[in-house]
Amino acid sequence: MADEQFQARFRTREEIRSFGAIGNLQDGAEITTNGLHTRLIAWPGIGFQTEAVHVLTLHPADESDTYAYGMAEEAMLCLSGRGEVLLRGDWRAIQPGDIAYFPETVVHAVRAAADATEDLVLVTQITPPQFDLYEPSGFYNRAEATLNQSAIFKATLNASHVEIPQHQMGYHDSKSKVSAAHLTPAEVRTGGAIFNVYSGTPFPGLGIPAQLVLWPGAGTRTAGFNFALAPARASDRMHIHPVSDECLILWEGVCEGYTAHGYSGSQFVPLDTYDVILAPCGVLHGHRSTDTPSVLGGFASPPQLDLLLDAGLYKHGAFAPATFERLATAQVPGLDELRSATSP
Ligand SMILES: [Fe+2]
Numbered sequence: 001m002a003d004e005q006f007q008a009r010f011r012t013r014e015e016i017r018s019f020g021a022i023g024n025l026q027d028g029a030e031i032t033t034n035g036l037h038t039r040l041i042a043w044p045g046i047g048f049q050t051e052a053v054h055v056l057t058l059h060p061a062d063e064s065d066t067y068a069y070g071m072a073e074e075a076m077l078c079l080s081g082r083g084e085v086l087l088r089g090d091w092r093a094i095q096p097g098d099i100a101y102f103p104e105t106v107v108h109a110v111r112a113a114a115d116a117t118e119d120l121v122l123v124t125q126i127t128p129p130q131f132d133l134y135e136p137s138g139f140y141n142r143a144e145a146t147l148n149q150s151a152i153f154k155a156t157l158n159a160s161h162v163e164i165p166q167h168q169m170g171y172h173d174s175k176s177k178v179s180a181a182h183l184t185p186a187e188v189r190t191g192g193a194i195f196n197v198y199s200g201t202p203f204p205g206l207g208i209p210a211q212l213v214l215w216p217g218a219g220t221r222t223a224g225f226n227f228a229l230a231p232a233r234a235s236d237r238m239h240i241h242p243v244s245d246e247c248l249i250l251w252e253g254v255c256e257g258y259t260a261h262g263y264s265g266s267q268f269v270p271l272d273t274y275d276v277i278l279a280p281c282g283v284l285h286g287h288r289s290t291d292t293p294s295v296l297g298g299f300a301s302p303p304q305l306d307l308l309l310d311a312g313l314y315k316h317g318a319f320a321p322a323t324f325e326r327l328a329t330a331q332v333p334g335l336d337e338l339r340s341a342t343s344p
Pocket of ligand 1: 239241246285298
């Protein structure tokens with residue numbers, strides 16, 4: 001766990017907005033959204049403005065409300081467990097590593113498998129943030145149109161810690177007709193689709209094997225997710241996104257992430273699995289591996305045009321069409337061994 005001076009729970013919204021922080025998928029204020037237990041990781045209450053990232057936990061047979069967001073797109077990444085999403089008019093199975101994408105106004109729902117023996121855990125991106133979700137908990141004041149900072153700070157600081165199972169995300173060669181690989185970007189944009197973190201458009205911008213998974217070339221509008229396998233002792237480029245808030249998650253392994261601790265400077269901070277680099281736009285960030293490889297991926301919104309321009313994936317006002325190529329763990333020496341050595 002990162003040193004307390006870098007942890008989001010000990011920082012104010014203004015400090016995170018200006019300097020970033022380290023969060024964790026297993027920490028964060030807890031509320032109920034759409035009938036589900038929800039943990040708030042990156043959201044307006046801690047300084048994010050263009051996206052919210054939540055963790056949803058469903059016990060076996062739990063089911064959400066059926067709902068749509070008029071304003072926001074939603075992406076649900078299945079981190080562990082088994083379940084189904086209501087997508088394109090029917091219930092569709094999702095497994096760890098899959099991402100269900102729902103455009104704004106599209107009715108959807110999620111449920112955990114009734115015969116499962118463990119919880120279904122999802123990491124969701126909502127973009128732009130639907131801050132009305134925070135009103136029932138008292139975190140948003142409609143009359144004053146303000147966030148209740150004192151209640152948010154107290155809830156975040158005192159949030160309980162939970163353990164999420166590790167090493168479940170994998171590549172699934174979906175033959176499903178709702179797989180993004182089998183739909184046009186226009187179809188994805190209007191009705192949604194299922195993506196997989198190991199399938200996307202190769203992206204050289206960070207200097208490590210990486211894929212763009214959710215991005216406009218694949219049919220999303222502001223929803224964005226990229227996924228990278230970092231070899232041992234590799235570093236990605238230090239960078240700042242001019243307009244995109246980013247929530248960069250260490251999915252597997254350990255590494256060091258770059259963040260600020262205040263006016264006195266910035267530095268690399270040791271990160272554990274499920275730690276999160278909270279990097280609102282304008283905040284310098286990056287990562288470097290230790291002696292072992294690591295698996296990273298970030299939710300960012302709006303699309304990181306700075307990186308897409310650099311990679312030639314945005315030209316003359318148009319995005320290049322997505323491809324769906326497999327990112328193989330075998331191409332990073334030591335990664336499969338790390339996973340097998342640390343899996344339960
Ligand atoms: Fe970034």
